Amino acid sequence: MVKYAIITDKLTKKFGDFVADNDISLKVKEGEIFGILGPNGAGKTTLISMLTTLIRPTSGHATVLGKDIIKQQLEVRKSIGVITEKVTMYPPLTAEENLLFFGRLYGIERKQLKEKIDSGLEEFQLSKFKKRPVGTFSLGMKRRLDLVRVLLNEPKIFFLDEPTVGLDPITVSFIKKKILDINKKGSTIILTTHIMQDADELSDRVAMIDHGNLMACDTSAALKKKLGKKATLEEVFIHYAGKELRDETGRMSLAPRRGF
Amino acid sequence: MIFKSISDAFTVAKRDLLELYRTPFRLVMMFIFPILIIMLFGYMFPSSSSSFNGVHIGIVNNDSGFTLNGQTIYLSSSFISLVHYNSTIIFNNYTSLSAAESALRSGTIDSVLYFPSNFTSNTISNQPTSMGLITNPTSPTLQAYIDAKVSLASKVLSAELVNKTILKANSELVNLPKINPQFVIAPIVVSSLPILSGNYFDFIGPGLIMLLSMMAGLTALGSALSREKEDGTITAVMLSPIRTGSFLTGKMLSQLIRSLIQSTVVVILVILLFHMSFNGNILLTAAILILGIFGFLGLGLLVTALTKDQETSQLLLNLVFFPMLFLSGVIYPLQELPGVVADIARALPLTYGVQAFRQVVVFNAPLSSVWPSMLILFLFGAVSLVIAVPVFLIKKGNG
Numbered sequence: 272m273v274k275y276a277i278i279t280d281k282l283t284k285k286f287g288d289f290v291a292d293n294d295i296s297l298k299v300k301e302g303e304i305f306g307i308l309g310p311n312g313a314g315k316t317t318l319i320s321m322l323t324t325l326i327r328p329t330s331g332h333a334t335v336l337g338k339d340i341i342k343q344q345l346e347v348r349k350s351i352g353v354i355t356e357k358v359t360m361y362p363p364l365t366a367e368e369n370l371l372f373f374g375r376l377y378g379i380e381r382k383q384l385k386e387k388i389d390s391g392l393e394e395f396q397l398s399k400f401k402k403r404p405v406g407t408f409s410l411g412m413k414r415r416l417d418l419v420r421v422l423l424n425e426p427k428i429f430f431l432d433e434p435t436v437g438l439d440p441i442t443v444s445f446i447k448k449k450i451l452d453i454n455k456k457g458s459t460i461i462l463t464t465h466i467m468q469d470a471d472e473l474s475d476r477v478a479m480i481d482h483g484n485l486m487a488c489d490t491s492a493a494l495k496k497k498l499g500k501k502a503t504l505e506e507v508f509i510h511y512a513g514k515e516l517r518d519e520t521g522r523m524s525l526a527p528r529r530g531f
Numbered sequence: 532m533i534f535k536s537i538s539d540a541f542t543v544a545k546r547d548l549l550e551l552y553r554t555p556f557r558l559v560m561m562f563i564f565p566i567l568i569i570m571l572f573g574y575m576f577p578s579s580s581s582s583f584n585g586v587h588i589g590i591v592n593n594d595s596g597f598t599l600n601g602q603t604i605y606l607s608s609s610f611i612s613l614v615h616y617n618s619t620i621i622f623n624n625y626t627s628l629s630a631a632e633s634a635l636r637s638g639t640i641d642s643v644l645y646f647p648s649n650f651t652s653n654t655i656s657n658q659p660t661s662m663g664l665i666t667n668p669t670s671p672t673l674q675a676y677i678d679a680k681v682s683l684a685s686k687v688l689s690a691e692l693v694n695k696t697i698l699k700a701n702s703e704l705v706n707l708p709k710i711n712p713q714f715v716i717a718p719i720v721v722s723s724l725p726i727l728s729g730n731y732f733d734f735i736g737p738g739l740i741m742l743l744s745m746m747a748g749l750t751a752l753g754s755a756l757s758r759e760k761e762d763g764t765i766t767a768v769m770l771s772p773i774r775t776g777s778f779l780t781g782k783m784l785s786q787l788i789r790s791l792i793q794s795t796v797v798v799i800l801v802i803l804l805f806h807m808s809f810n811g812n813i814l815l816t817a818a819i820l821i822l823g824i825f826g827f828l829g830l831g832l833l834v835t836a837l838t839k840d841q842e843t844s845q846l847l848l849n850l851v852f853f854p855m856l857f858l859s860g861v862i863y864p865l866q867e868l869p870g871v872v873a874d875i876a877r878a879l880p881l882t883y884g885v886q887a888f889r890q891v892v893v894f895n896a897p898l899s900s901v902w903p904s905m906l907i908l909f910l911f912g913a914v915s916l917v918i919a920v921p922v923f924l925i926k927k928g929n930g
Contacts, residue, residue: 353766355766364546364549372542375538375539375542376772377771
């Protein structure tokens with residue numbers, strides 16, 4: 272029997288009159304890499320924000336590893352790891368201090384935490400910079416450090432929101448390899464990206480979202496097949512999204528929309 | 532679960548303080564800003580330890596003096612040197628009152644002393660004599676300074692004249708009781724008993740320290756949260772299994788500790804630099820400081836929750852800050868305020884904080900006399916938090 276990591280049922284989010292996500296129902300299998308594609312403002316980030324408990328859906332339901340995203344927020348957060356396009360570390364603190372802080376919030380025992388931090392920094396080739404303030408890091412180093420942070424929690428589901436934006440090719444390939452490694456160890460990965468090649472290479476299945484609606488959801492091979500033998504994923508994307516340029520209304524970055 | 536919530540709050544607070552420690556600029560500003568404010572306000576009014584520099588007084592001296600045995604004496608000269616005593620006042624001479632007046636109008640001098648021709652001769656014939664003083668009404672503190680100098684000179688000189696006259700009269704009285712010159716100079720003497728001593732810093736120091744605590748409480752969450760938002764760190768924190776309540780508690784806790792350190796250092800510096808009296812019980816002083824910060828956390832959180840960006844919340848906070856600064860008895864006493872304004876002042880929570888803090892720090896007032904003020908601060912803080920936290924949480928849900 273197939274186990275599902277994420278199940279959404281008519282998940283909808285409205286901001287005033289604007290419908291960011293409309294009746295999204297999909298299922299993500301445990302252990303797969305699931306790509307979410309769509310043009311700017313399509314509702315990808317809003318969908319991830321709901322699934323990661325940062326915002327509440329207007330209507331509909333969803334579970335992450337069987338936990339309700341509204342009623343069991345803390346439980347959901349315990350089993351997920353999220354990388355956003357924005358770097359999420361405190362610039363004045365050192366790499367180690369940042370990791371210690373987040374590790375404590377994940378509830379990891381102090382001694383075990385120190386060991387995990389050391390091995391994580393080693394794995395992502397950041398050991399040398401352990402005592403350096405994160406503010407002095409390059410974007411690529413910060414993104415790697417973000418991965419170390421997220422891995423401390425040993426999450427079963429990873430949400431990667433445009434993880435390779437603005438990075439040099441060496442870092443991109445390093446991070447892609449890490450994503451595959453993490454997946455091989457059994458974690459489910461939800462990936463949003465504009466880079467069709469990344470989505471095609473990495474994803475087991477992809478969902479196409481436009482104007483808040485789920486347009487298609489299948490393996491990239493099956494989606495391409497529908498358009499003809501030599502179709503690329505980019506052509507599939509344009510087929511569903513159209514060629515019209517998008518304005519950026521409704522664009523949000525992954526952030527808690529609380530009273531902050 | 533409860534243990535995790537508490538420990539999370541401490542983790543957040545500890546991180547905040549570590550960040551402060553790691554940003555030396557913010558750390559230094561934390562102490563320089565209050566000292567600067569205290570200096571600026573502290574020198575606004577002259578106190579016993581301060582005096583004016585560069586004061587110019589115009590002299591119009593028509594005094595023709597009195598000649599005895601070929602020697603002419605001028606009482607006006609003695610008067611002027613008494614005014615000059617212990618000061619850096621510069622005197623400019625003018626030939627006529629109108630010339631001095633135009634110099635006063637043009638701002639060359641700050642005041643005019645006028646001596647008529649019979650200034651000395653009147654006194655010799657045992658008649659009262661008079662002189663004129665023109666001061667600049669647009670500068671009240673300077674006016675008060677010159678007034679004090681001139682009235683002291685007139686008192687000293689008068690006493691000397693009375694003394695001489697009475698002694699001379701006494702020598703001619705044969706069968707009557709002698710007159711004590713002091714009885715003529717000042718039959719009733721008021722002297723200050725040295726029980727409460729102090730200076731203007733004793734007034735403004737505690738007021739400003741309390742004001743700074745209030746500001747820390749008000750801006751605590753606003754600035755901390757918007758910085759986290761800018762850096763994107765709040766996303767990462769909110770994606771970890773931490774309760775919003777723990778996060779807020781941690782933020783408040785770090786602000787409380789930070790403000791307490793700030794106030795302590797400022798209190799010590801004000802004592803060392805400005806000789807503010809500190810006679811209070813340390814625990815009671817700390818308790819009032821903490822209540823001063825706590826009292827305004829809720830209001831700050833409410834403003835943060837209701838405003839979208841930091842600029843708007845800053846504007847709203849200024850709206851709270853300025854009335855409090857001028858109405859809560861920080862710079863001048865409530866007694867100076869007109870009726871309705873004084874009533875408004877009595878409705879402001881900071882008024883009570885300032886009052887209690889000043890009484891304890893300067894006059895060593897006991898808990899029994901300041902607890903009502905402390906209770907008002909506590910209640911204000913508790914009620915505003917009870918309102919602010921749900922508003923904050925509702926805003927969170929609405930996205």
